Amino acid sequence: MALKFELLKISGNARRGRIHLPHGVVETPTFMPVGTNANVKLMIPRLLDEVGAQIILGNAFHLYLKPGLDVFRFHGGIHNFMNWQKPVLTDSGGFQVFSLREGRKITEDGVLIRSPLDGSKHMITPELSMEIQHAIGSDIVMAFDYCAEPGISHQDAVVALELTSLWAERSLKKLRSLSDQAIFGIVQGAFFKDLRLRSAKEITSMNFDGFAIGGLSVGEEYDITLDMTKFTAPMLPENKPRYFMGAGSPKLIVDLVDSGIDMFDSVLPTRVARHGQALTWKGKLNIRSAKYKFSKEPIDESCDCYTCRNFSRSYIRHLFDRGEVLGQILLTIHNLHFMMDLSKKIRESIENDTFQELRGEVLKYYA
Amino acid sequence: MALKFELLKISGNARRGRIHLPHGVVETPTFMPVGTNANVKLMIPRLLDEVGAQIILGNAFHLYLKPGLDVFRFHGGIHNFMNWQKPVLTDSGGFQVFSLREGRKITEDGVLIRSPLDGSKHMITPELSMEIQHAIGSDIVMAFDYCAEPGISHQDAVVALELTSLWAERSLKKLRSLSDQAIFGIVQGAFFKDLRLRSAKEITSMNFDGFAIGGLSVGEEYDITLDMTKFTAPMLPENKPRYFMGAGSPKLIVDLVDSGIDMFDSVLPTRVARHGQALTWKGKLNIRSAKYKFSKEPIDESCDCYTCRNFSRSYIRHLFDRGEVLGQILLTIHNLHFMMDLSKKIRESIENDTFQELRGEVLKYYA
Ligand SMILES: [Zn+2]
Ligand SMILES: [Zn+2]
Numbered sequence: 173m174a175l176k177f178e179l180l181k182i183s184g185n186a187r188r189g190r191i192h193l194p195h196g197v198v199e200t201p202t203f204m205p206v207g208t209n210a211n212v213k214l215m216i217p218r219l220l221d222e223v224g225a226q227i228i229l230g231n232a233f234h235l236y237l238k239p240g241l242d243v244f245r246f247h248g249g250i251h252n253f254m255n256w257q258k259p260v261l262t263d264s265g266g267f268q269v270f271s272l273r274e275g276r277k278i279t280e281d282g283v284l285i286r287s288p289l290d291g292s293k294h295m296i297t298p299e300l301s302m303e304i305q306h307a308i309g310s311d312i313v314m315a316f317d318y319c320a321e322p323g324i325s326h327q328d329a330v331v332a333l334e335l336t337s338l339w340a341e342r343s344l345k346k347l348r349s350l351s352d353q354a355i356f357g358i359v360q361g362a363f364f365k366d367l368r369l370r371s372a373k374e375i376t377s378m379n380f381d382g383f384a385i386g387g388l389s390v391g392e393e394y395d396i397t398l399d400m401t402k403f404t405a406p407m408l409p410e411n412k413p414r415y416f417m418g419a420g421s422p423k424l425i426v427d428l429v430d431s432g433i434d435m436f437d438s439v440l441p442t443r444v445a446r447h448g449q450a451l452t453w454k455g456k457l458n459i460r461s462a463k464y465k466f467s468k469e470p471i472d473e474s475c476d477c478y479t480c481r482n483f484s485r486s487y488i489r490h491l492f493d494r495g496e497v498l499g500q501i502l503l504t505i506h507n508l509h510f511m512m513d514l515s516k517k518i519r520e521s522i523e524n525d526t527f528q529e530l531r532g533e534v535l536k537y538y539a
Numbered sequence: 540m541a542l543k544f545e546l547l548k549i550s551g552n553a554r555r556g557r558i559h560l561p562h563g564v565v566e567t568p569t570f571m572p573v574g575t576n577a578n579v580k581l582m583i584p585r586l587l588d589e590v591g592a593q594i595i596l597g598n599a600f601h602l603y604l605k606p607g608l609d610v611f612r613f614h615g616g617i618h619n620f621m622n623w624q625k626p627v628l629t630d631s632g633g634f635q636v637f638s639l640r641e642g643r644k645i646t647e648d649g650v651l652i653r654s655p656l657d658g659s660k661h662m663i664t665p666e667l668s669m670e671i672q673h674a675i676g677s678d679i680v681m682a683f684d685y686c687a688e689p690g691i692s693h694q695d696a697v698v699a700l701e702l703t704s705l706w707a708e709r710s711l712k713k714l715r716s717l718s719d720q721a722i723f724g725i726v727q728g729a730f731f732k733d734l735r736l737r738s739a740k741e742i743t744s745m746n747f748d749g750f751a752i753g754g755l756s757v758g759e760e761y762d763i764t765l766d767m768t769k770f771t772a773p774m775l776p777e778n779k780p781r782y783f784m785g786a787g788s789p790k791l792i793v794d795l796v797d798s799g800i801d802m803f804d805s806v807l808p809t810r811v812a813r814h815g816q817a818l819t820w821k822g823k824l825n826i827r828s829a830k831y832k833f834s835k836e837p838i839d840e841s842c843d844c845y846t847c848r849n850f851s852r853s854y855i856r857h858l859f860d861r862g863e864v865l866g867q868i869l870l871t872i873h874n875l876h877f878m879m880d881l882s883k884k885i886r887e888s889i890e891n892d893t894f895q896e897l898r899g900e901v902l903k904y905y906a
Binding site: 209210211213214215216217218238239242243246247253254255465466468478482483484486487490491493494496497498501502 | 610853854
């Protein structure tokens with residue numbers, strides 16, 4: 173088995189765990205930075221390591237288009253390719269099916285998609301998704317799923333759910349025939365509790381190494397996201413990791429942990445950094461504001477990242493003002509450090525049974 | 540005195556020297572990376588330090604416009620502002636006079652320039668240039684000069700030369716009244732030897748701490764650049780540093796050292812890096828080329844920079860292919876490391892009297 177999960181402690185519903193993977197150990201709960209094109213934007217791997225990232229995400233579909241599987245086979249996988257020797261999780265392409273609607277055609281076999289790069293057509297099946305993720309060599313593979321649109325009818329959501337279960341079975345079978353990589357199943361069911369229940373039953377009946385909740389945080393209201401998660405999470409087996417796909421706001425993260433989730437990912441912390449927004453222990457901060465022109469303070473005085481140890485708000489504001497990419501680099505370092513620090517503090521608070529205090533502190537600044 | 544120069548060795552015309560400055564020692568000959576807006580593009584100061592940069596350039600005119608002198612005064616100078624604790628040299632704004640022709644008006648008093656940022660008008664005088672560079676707190680200040688256009692007539696070049704001498708005197712007087720910063724005079728004279736001779740005489744008659752050759756490498760033919768340098772350099776005092784303004788190609792650098800120059804700067808190594816061009820010991824390499832798709836080799840197998848120690852041509856090519864800025868960051872690190880490594884090898888070769896062999900090796904790959 174390529175994955176071993178230890179559930180170290182439960183405090184309320186919050187879980188403190190540890191995942192053993194071929195490329196290392198992941199302490200949970202944890203945020204996972206997203207590295208779509210085999211790099212986390214603006215972060216050299218050494219700095220990614222330094223901010224405390226334990227595992228990063230790759231996007232199977234993007235990596236399949238470029239650089240292509242021949243390149244991954246040539247290098248023997250993504251770890252050598254990008255020189256990142258810690259764990260990698262790859263998504264299956266399911267979310268791309270969801271977001272690339274133009275020219276898309278869904279059949280029982282799989283999904284026909286148009287490449288956003290050159291318009292070429294690609295038939296993505298569960299089997300191909302597994303071949304891609306096998307060539308990439310990720311530590312955790314995701315089953316190929318159907319992530320439904322928000323606003324989907326109950327009737328259409330049933331179809332999506334049934335395809336997801338069918339594809340989950342085919343994904344599992346195919347991957348086990350290819351390698352001993354760990355693979356997570358994905359629970360769908362849109363915003364219907366009966367369907368979430370049915371999907372959770374069907375997906376957890378299969379021998380996956382962990383389970384994800386998909387199809388949430390895709391534009392619906394916050395209360396729905398949370399309600400669906402609180403409904404779904406308890407149906408997932410306690411002895412396997414639980415991953416909520418696509419959560420990057422501090423508020424959502426503490427609420428997810430409070431619902432029993434172990435892993436989350438999002439492009440948000442790196443994306444907002446490139447637009448001048450810093451995440452701090454006192455809430456968000458827009459570094460472009462004129463009020464920081466004369467501020468010798470670091471972005472966050474309680475942060476010990478490279479950026480906060482060395483640079484003032486005044487300097488970073490100047491870099492943004494002049495359009496210097498170094499400003500984006502420095503904020504990316506800080507925001508990822510913040511997310512990893514938040515993850516670490518969450519873990520410590522679960523160990524100490526003080527998670528609710530920490531959650532309250534975060535919710536005070538992130539409403 | 541804020542500058543002390545040791546001439547350690549002469550081999551042919553090549554000079555091995557050492558400049559002591561308030562923020563540290565600069566071993567010469569050396570390349571100086573350019574940090575126009577108080578940062579070397581895409582380089583966090585820690586990495587700049589790591590590639591071996593000893594001194595970087597700032598642009599007085601740009602820094603005057605943004606962030607403005609009030610910000611530098613608030614921080615107590617550029618070193619604190621950008622957290623770079625090694626020496627900084629600032630240009631005087633003279634080159635901006637030369638390059639911003641739109642709406643420019645030159646009088647004996649100074650130059651009226653339109654800001655490229657917002658169109659606002661600014662009267663730059665030698666006195667203001669000194670005040671700017673004083674507020675910035677650079678280790679080496681440059682006199683305010685008039686850098687003539689290529690193709691300038693002899694008659695106009697005389698006017699430029701006379702203004703340069705007048706402004707040099709005013710620069711020196713003003714700076715000495717403000718601080719004990721080191722200041723370099725700049726020899727102009729366009730492409731006329733009689734004027735170079737006259738300018739060198741006039742400028743070197745003043746008590747500057749070092750001398751620069753300006754107004755070359757501005758678009759003229761290579762042979763003229765070199766001929767003018769070889770003519771001018773011997774007229775500069777042997778016991779003070781010699782700086783050729785604006786030289787970044789390996790070929791020009793070894794030829795300048797061969798002419799007795801100690802310092803050179805250029806945006807070229809960082810600019811070409813952002814366009815995918817690497818400088819190597821076997822010549823230039825365009826990483827965007829399809830032929831590197833399957834190359835596990837580093838950019839330069841003889842290079843020990845962070846990039847070459849960790850990443851393949853294949854990976855960096857992929858990053859450029861996907862428009863990921865990390866590719867530009869990794870090549871910038873390499874190219875600056877190459878320039879500093881070239882500087883170091885030049886210094887060693889002068890010490891060992893093998894500079895001509897090194898020069899021959901460089902000229903073999905950079906024609
Ligand atoms: Zn920080
Ligand atoms: Zn290198």
